[in-house]
Amino acid sequence: MATPRAKWVVFLVWLLVIVGSGAAGISEKYTDAQENESTSFLPGDAESTKALLAAEDLQGGELAPAVILYRRESGLTAADKQKIVTDVQALTAKRFPAVVADGSRAAAGGGSGGGEESAPPPAAAGCGGPTTPIPGQPAGYAPFVGPVCSEDGKAALVLAYIRGDGDAAHLLDPVEFWRETVSNPGGGLEVKITGGAGYAADAITVFENINGTLLLAATGLVIVLLILIYRSPIFLFIPLAAVLFAEFLSQTLGYGLSQLGVTINGQSSAIMSILVLGAGTDYALLIVARYREEMHRQADQYAAMRAALVSAGPAVFASAATVIAALFCLSIARVNGTSGLGPLGALGVFCAALSMLTLLPALLLIFGRRAFWPFVPHTPTTKPSAALVTPAGRAVLEGSSVSALLRVAGACVVAVVVLPLTIVSAILRRCTRGHTWSVTSAFAGSVFIPYELRRVRNEHQVDETHGFWKRVGDRVAVNPLRTFGGAVAILLVMCLGLTFFSTDLTTNDSYREKVEAIEGQELLAKSFPAGSSAPTDIIVERAADVERVSAAVAAVRGVQTVSPPVASDDTGRTLIQATLTPPPYSTEAFDLIEPIRAAVGDAALVGGATAVEFDVREAAAWDSTVIPPIVLLVVFVILMILLRAVVGPLVLIGTVILSYAAALGVAYFTFDVIFGFNGSDPSLPLFAFVFLVALGVDYNIFLAARAREETYTHGSRAGMLRALAVTGGVITSAGIVLAGTFAVLGSLPLVFLTEIGFVVAFGVLLDTFLVRSVLVPAATLLIGPRFWWPSSLAKTDGGATERPREEPEAVSV
Structure with a gap:
């Protein structure tokens, strides 16, 4: 090109x-094409994946329950119960294609299916049953069933079921309409929509x-x-x-x-x-x-x-x-x-x-x-002629910096206003040497050319022997051992933050501000068993084992109730559901999955929302153990090929690993003490490792590649110092930009993205300003020519004297 x-x-x-x-x-x-359901994260061999597929077969598809919760702290009144009927009549006025028309059959596990979370708690005395259609719904279309009232008389819930078909709008549209119609009525009555459909709708809203x-x-x-x-x-x-x-x-x-x-989801995108x-x-x-x-x-x-x-x-x-x-x-x-x-x-x-x-x-x-412009790079032959400066432009060229800057700023405002024309003009007809863009030619001799000449006159180009980073290198070279030790000590202190490590972040903690589904779940837990909104699915392989499996699950501490069969097929496979005492998206609930699976043995599969998240967390732990060593090996091989050395790549990888641990330590301390998060996502260490190792090695590549070239001419010591001087500015700028873009993840409402944005942004800055600028040069100066072992540079140490280039050479950066 x-x-x-x-x-x-x-x-x-x-x-x-x-x-x-x-x-x-x-x-x-x-x-x-993005898939944001928790089940899309599951590995194919996970037990909850197999249970999910089996439940879909038994129920005729995947159903997500929408749980509309009504609660008054002082107790539901007769007017509140009448409002439930009135609200349902308003909700059924608008039909949606994915909403199951006969909600009573869905709740009972009939022909239209039971649903992934389809067994509501039993009704209290004087309240409609869980499979009772609410009066006032049109004939042939009665999606809402209940109400199911709590034993304390403070809450009631109404259920409807939405059939998943892969189209997010089919789930989101009814939930949004229902929320607009009934949520937050005021007057002491709280109404929230939660359940599987509520959680899914909130996730879709965030990710869309x-x-x-x-x-x-x-x-x-x-x-x-x-x-x-x-x-x-x-x-x-x-x-x-x-x-x-x-x-x-x-x-x-x-x-x-x-x-x-x-698989593509909102987070990966x-x-x-x-x-x-x-x-x-x-x-x-x-x-x-x-x-x-x-x-x-x-x-x-x-x-x-x-x-x-x-x-x-x-x-x-x-x-x-x-x-x-x-x-x-x-x-x-x-x-x-x-x-x-x-x-x-x-x-x-x-x-x-x-x-x-x-x-x-x-x-x-x-x-x-x-x-x-105005910092135009020139050779003596390309510099604009002072003869092109008009008398008015002399004030810009020779006057005060403030007045020159003000005049240029005004001209730039005009240029920005006509920017589209400027760009088109630039593409169609680039002006010849010594002229500005044609649309701003009126300002050429009076503003742009004189200011450009002023900048050329005052510009001091940074090279291998001048600039801020040259001075930094000189300071490191005074005592590289002390510098190396000080940098390592700082990083080790930062690593102490790893004592705050926690992977207790769950679905209920995944939003920086509570969404309605989470608020509804918290209200539900005050009057019903906390696991009522998301029972655990248990697929019993043989009908003869249903009674035994039900008794075994009911005996597990933390299981509130076990439902009668919800659905079955001709082969004898039967779906039952267990309601857990703790909230379904909590670490306490996750801890119950293994005991339940141990209780049922090979006779049944355990799935449902809690099991899904448990299996995802287990898979994430496996990923975090297996993948990092493979990443290190791959990066090490690439560095060996690039630098044609072994010692140097080992040093670079070692510094990046230490930088990663320090960044993660500071991050965990910040999440716990400053941000007040409940923990981190189980996959955070893996994501942070891959990004910080790969991107950290990135900057080391730019530095080491230039140092290798300079070493051929000037020796290993001077080569590293010259490389730091010439690459310092641009790599620092690149690090700031990369850190800034990752920090933007913090503008999103998801805790995980905020966490990954923080740890990568901080890690990149740490690597840019401490590791690449101080630790790596100090280590290189300490090791000397052996840094390039076993290449020839380790034996010859490059050139014996420092001499300036006479001709432009092909250099790395």
Whole structure:
């Protein structure tokens, strides 16, 4: 793409792909393909998965109960009970295709099916039974049954059943209408809709807009950070456009993955978007920094781009390959949501790298050197002539900084107002050397050119021997042993936060603010057995064992009641349901699943909502034990290939592991002491490990690759210090951008995404400012040439003297 013709070919190919994807509505199809039910996370060999499939066969499909709970603390009045009848009449006025028409048959486990959570508690005296249709419903359509009143007389519940068919709207629409009609009436009467349908509706509501919200927030943050980094009113739109194109491409290809059977949910989709934005912006910063460096050396922008791609391209490719390989390791996870994130996240990073290595260079060449204005990289032959400055422009060139900045700011406001025309003009006709964009030519001699000359005159380019990071390296080199020890001590202190480790986060704790289903569950637990809203399914294989299995389950401490048979088939398989004493989405309830399974033995399968979450947590624990060593091995092999060494990769991986443990320690302390979360998701350590190891090694790749090249000429000691000086600024900027994009996950209402956003953002910053900038250079200086063992650099230590380059060379970053 570094030719006049190729840049347009690359740009048009990308444009056609994105436009075609938009015309086909792939983005909407990608959103619709997401599966956010807890059962979609289950491994295929989990017992609750087998129980779920068996229950669906017995009941004629999967039914989700909507539990409408009425409660008054002082006791339900006659008016309250009449309101229940009136409300049901209003609710049945609108029909929904997925709502089971005969709710009494569903509640009783008749021909239309029982439902996953279909056995309500028995009615108290003087209250309608659980299979009693409520009066006033139209003939042939009586979906609501009950009411079931509590023994304390303070609460009553009404049930309806929604048949799942894969269309989220069929479940969400009735629940939303019912809530709008009856919830929160006031006057001391509390009405909430909970149960399986209520929980599912709340999850769908959270996830259905998650991609749009996240993309908007993350893009806004990236824009702000790019403005601060590039300090240009024009240039930030070039890498931003390349990143957004990569985002759209990842969703297009992601839809293809979903059609191949890969499980995609709202969480994995959100993380993929963050990876595309964060990693894409990182790669853009690295390529642009190398291109800008070459633009100071070469007048021909195409030659500068070729040199930049030859030098920075391999490092970006190696970085992307490391992250992709690490993410693909997630594919072996037992939790379907985690295994789905593997290929989906890898796809996102691939799209980001592809865009940065093809589309971004094409856009840079299309817009030309002056897109960097006012910090335009120049050679002596490309610098604009002072003769082009008008008399009015002298005030900008030679006047005070404040007045010059104010005049430029005013001109930039005008330029932004006509930005679309500016972009079109730039693409159709890039002005010749020494001129600004044609739509702002009125400001050329009076504002833009003089301010550009002012910046050229005052600009101090950072190189291997100047700048902030050169001074940091010099400080490290004074006493690398003390620096190394101090950095390790800081990280070890942070690791002490691991004592706050907890995986007690459950479905009831998964939202930062309580949703209605959780509020309803808490109200229900005050008057009914807490497990009433989600009984545990038990599939007895033979009819002859039903009585024995029921007695065995009832004898387990923590089981409130066991229902009569809910459904059965001709083979004798029978569904019964156990109501647990603790809330169904609590660690106390999870602890009952293994005793129940031990009690029934091989005679039955144990499933239901509690068993589903229990099996997901067990699978997550297995994933967190097995996958990290595989990730480390894969990353180690890639580093050995890249650096052609063994000692160096071991050091880099060791520092990243220590950084990961420190970040996780600070995170667990923060979650418990500051945020007050009830714990973390069981999969958090695994996700944090994969991201922090892969992304942490990313920055070490950029540093070590440049250090290796510098070592050939200047020796290992000077090579590392020069690499730190020249890469410090751009890697720090990249780390800030990546940390910022992951921090945006905290804007979403899910605790898990808030936690993963915090730990990755903090870990990236820790790695950027302490590990990569201090610990790795100190370790390298201590080890010396042996860092590159067994390559030839370990024996020769590169060049014996430090000498400046006479010709531009292909360097890594």
